[in-house]
Amino acid sequence: MAKEKEVQQKQPMPPVGAWLPAVALGWLIPGGGHFLLKRNGRGALLAASVAGMFVCGLMMQGAMFQPQSGDLLTTLINTGGFIGDVCSGMLYLLSVCFGYSQLDAAGHVHDYGTKFLVTAGLLNVLAMVDAYEIAAGRKE
Amino acid sequence: MPKMNLSHFEAAFLFSLFASVVMGVVTKRTDRDRLHYGIYTFVCFLVALFGLGWLMYFGHG
Numbered sequence: 723m724a725k726e727k728e729v730q731q732k733q734p735m736p737p738v739g740a741w742l743p744a745v746a747l748g749w750l751i752p753g754g755g756h757f758l759l760k761r762n763g764r765g766a767l768l769a770a771s772v773a774g775m776f777v778c779g780l781m782m783q784g785a786m787f788q789p790q791s792g793d794l795l796t797t798l799i800n801t802g803g804f805i806g807d808v809c810s811g812m813l814y815l816l817s818v819c820f821g822y823s824q825l826d827a828a829g830h831v832h833d834y835g836t837k838f839l840v841t842a843g844l845l846n847v848l849a850m851v852d853a854y855e856i857a858a859g860r861k862e
Numbered sequence: 863m864p865k866m867n868l869s870h871f872e873a874a875f876l877f878s879l880f881a882s883v884v885m886g887v888v889t890k891r892t893d894r895d896r897l898h899y900g901i902y903t904f905v906c907f908l909v910a911l912f913g914l915g916w917l918m919y920f921g922h923g
Contacts, residue, residue: 775881
């Protein structure tokens with residue numbers, strides 16, 4: 723078991739051309755990397771989940787984070803939240819292009835909405851890592 | 863964009879559902895294991911949801 727892990731860790735980095743298109747498409751369109759790699763069922767589930775979570779966040783009028791500097795906690799929360807939002811790819815870009823702008827408001831629904839928007843991006847990161855592993859031949 | 867007004871439970875339930883599907887899909891190597899892990903994760907979310915809910919209820923006095 724330990725040897726197997728060691729062998730897995732020593733695997734050389736696959737060529738960029740093998741995984742970059744899947745990862746980039748996976749960022750732009752949630753589940754797109756899996757569609758490119760002919761994992762249509764899994765791609766559809768990922769697309770539905772990430773898009774579903776993002777759209778629920780929009781319908782709950784969640785706020786989008788903007789990077790801010792200040793004390794450590796403010797920087798960490800706002801920059802981390804912004805990165806999470808951006809990781810949704812096309813969903814984030816479209817919502818910003820269409821002028822979605824919601825100020826941070828009081829109330830549990832808005833708060834959940836903000837978390838839904840960030841989590842959609844973070845789930846998309848998981849999908850991108852999975853697409854990378856498939857493209858690199860480390861996973862079926 | 864239509865507005866959605868959910869209770870804490872409904873929002874947390876939706877969150878658990880979406881997160882469990884993604885975790886199930888990306889974590890395991892066979893479809894059977896993915897399904898099992900997705901259901902397991904979803905149940906864990908719900909147990910934590912009810913557990914923390916009751917904890918806060920009793921903690922609040």
